[in-house]
Amino acid sequence: MTPALTARGLRVALGGVEVLHGVDVDIAQGRWTAIAGPNGAGKTTLLKALAHLLPCRGEVTLLGRDIAQWPHKERARAMAWLGQGETGSEDLLARDVVMLGRLPHQDWLGTPSAADRAAVEAAMRETQSWDWRDRALGQLSGGERQRVLLARALAVQASVLLMDEPLGHLDPPHQADWLAIVRRHVARGGTAVSVLHEITMALQADELLLVDKGRIVHHGACSDAETHRALEQVFEARIAVHQVAGQWAALPREKLESDPDSFAGVREKIGI
Numbered sequence: 376m377t378p379a380l381t382a383r384g385l386r387v388a389l390g391g392v393e394v395l396h397g398v399d400v401d402i403a404q405g406r407w408t409a410i411a412g413p414n415g416a417g418k419t420t421l422l423k424a425l426a427h428l429l430p431c432r433g434e435v436t437l438l439g440r441d442i443a444q445w446p447h448k449e450r451a452r453a454m455a456w457l458g459q460g461e462t463g464s465e466d467l468l469a470r471d472v473v474m475l476g477r478l479p480h481q482d483w484l485g486t487p488s489a490a491d492r493a494a495v496e497a498a499m500r501e502t503q504s505w506d507w508r509d510r511a512l513g514q515l516s517g518g519e520r521q522r523v524l525l526a527r528a529l530a531v532q533a534s535v536l537l538m539d540e541p542l543g544h545l546d547p548p549h550q551a552d553w554l555a556i557v558r559r560h561v562a563r564g565g566t567a568v569s570v571l572h573e574i575t576m577a578l579q580a581d582e583l584l585l586v587d588k589g590r591i592v593h594h595g596a597c598s599d600a601e602t603h604r605a606l607e608q609v610f611e612a613r614i615a616v617h618q619v620a621g622q623w624a625a626l627p628r629e630k631l632e633s634d635p636d637s638f639a640g641v642r643e644k645i646g647i
């Protein structure tokens with residue numbers, strides 16, 4: 376199957392300094408790929424370059440076609456973006472913010488159709504943000520706001536969904552809801568790519584892309600032992616990947632070793 380996204384020799388310079396040094400990658404369609412790595416490694420830069428949001432050297436394709444050759448609206452219908460700490464639109468009502476996700480489907484100066492309104496409602500219900508549809512974005516809490524912005528990305532109904540640190544401000548139940556949303560998207564044949572700092576959450580993805588110092592240092596299945604070793608290595612062995620209650624989890628190694636009592640329950644479960 377054609378990859379959802381590919382990059383060949385991708386280089387990005389920011390402020391005159393190269394921060395991405397010739398990345399080659401294929402992102403599979405119908406899979407969820409998580410991008411992880413240390414602070415400043417280049418994860419956001421890579422995601423933005425794949426989204427065609429940054430000037431870069433090299434080639435990027437979206438669904439088999441040079442990303443720069445896509446007509447703008449068509450590309451905006453094929454690929455949705457959820458950025459990190461987005462500002463702006465503070466005075467807009469939440470439902471109008473989500474309607475922005477429908478712009479690629481509308482004619483210039485066109486009014487929203489019944490299908491647009493239905494997509495907005497469905498996306499807001501999916502992210503449980505429908506209740507504050509008539510409140511201004513600037514008046515919402517961090518987590519409420521994040522769910523509205525996720526709804527905006529979902530309202531696009533794009534097959535490729537790119538999300539930079541989507542769990543910001545979300546409490547654990549809403550993190551679990553986000554996980555369910557991503558899994559549904561992928562089960563329907565969609566592609567999800569997300570930068571995640573929460574490594575245990577990143578390990579729930581299908582594939583893990585590890586970025587360090589502007590390069591991809593590993594790309595493999597999240598269930599793969601080789602991926603776990605690469606993950607431990609990129610974080611200088613300060614985390615350890617173990618299976619806890621049937622799921623892969625990244626635990627702080629120093630805490631496990633120096634304060635065994637606080638992890639007694641976990642140690643019992645994972646047998647160490």
Ligand SMILES: Nc1ncnc2c1ncn2[C@@H]1O[C@H](COP(=O)(O)OP(=O)(O)OP(=O)(O)O)[C@@H](O)[C@H]1O
Nearest residue numbers: 389390391394412413414415416417418419420421
């Ligand atoms: N506008 C900019 N001008 C100059 N350098 C920048 C700019 N934006 C980012 N950088 C640098 O580029 C590098 C990669 O940044 P990027 O945001 O992609 O890292 P990241 O892996 O997403 O980091 P984090 O985990 O901290 O969010 C960092 O060294 C950062 O300081």
